[in-house]
Amino acid sequence: MNTHSYQNLVIEVFDDPTYQSGSADNKYKYSKQYSSVDEGYQPTSKHGIKIYQDDKEWSSCIILGAAGGTRIHNTSSVVAGDQLLVCCADNIFCLSLPDLNLKWNTQADQVTCFQIYSFEEDYIIHGELGISRIDKNGNIKWQFGGSDIFVTLDGDEAFTLNTDHIELTDFGKGKYKVDFNGKTIADQFMSSL
Known part of the structure; x- marks a missing residue:
């Protein structure tokens, strides 16, 4: 509730x-x-x-x-x-x-x-x-x-709203930083182990 x-x-x-x-x-x-x-x-x-x-x-x-x-x-x-x-x-x-x-x-x-x-x-x-x-x-x-769904299973935060950007982690461990206009600030893809 x-x-x-x-x-x-x-x-x-x-x-x-x-x-x-x-x-x-x-x-x-x-x-x-x-x-x-x-x-x-x-x-x-x-x-x-x-x-x-x-x-x-x-x-x-x-x-x-x-x-x-x-x-x-x-x-x-x-x-x-x-x-x-x-x-x-x-x-x-x-x-x-x-x-x-x-x-x-x-x-x-x-x-x-x-x-x-x-x-x-x-x-x-x-x-x-x-x-x-x-x-x-x-x-x-x-x-x-992103390249996968914005869900994680290992305790990593999939979505974090910061004061100046949004941090995202997708299911394949891809990391993204997005500004409040929906534009990528930085992204990096890490291969899953």
């Missing part, structure tokens, strides 16, 4: 993997549902959002996505001004606060969006196949891809 504060409200973002659209047996009830799932496909990611004021539920929704599965963690959602942005499968969902109306959703990676960060008036997204910068309206400003 990821918890945010907004004015005098508490926002909880959490996984709800057993949720089924239209089922009376769901663990949680939601007032709204948003989906990027094409007809005939089952969601791989199901994230519930509930907003509370003084322990009383204010609003709620569930977002559904189909592509690479995502889990909620401390950098999979962010509050920026009066918006909540959440990674869900290959999309970023932007919801207005506090009513949780869908403002937009954007496919920011072809497979999975792992992390989202506020940056200036935009957002930086760490995806499986690429890094994206999107503006506050969900428009992609640039995308950067």
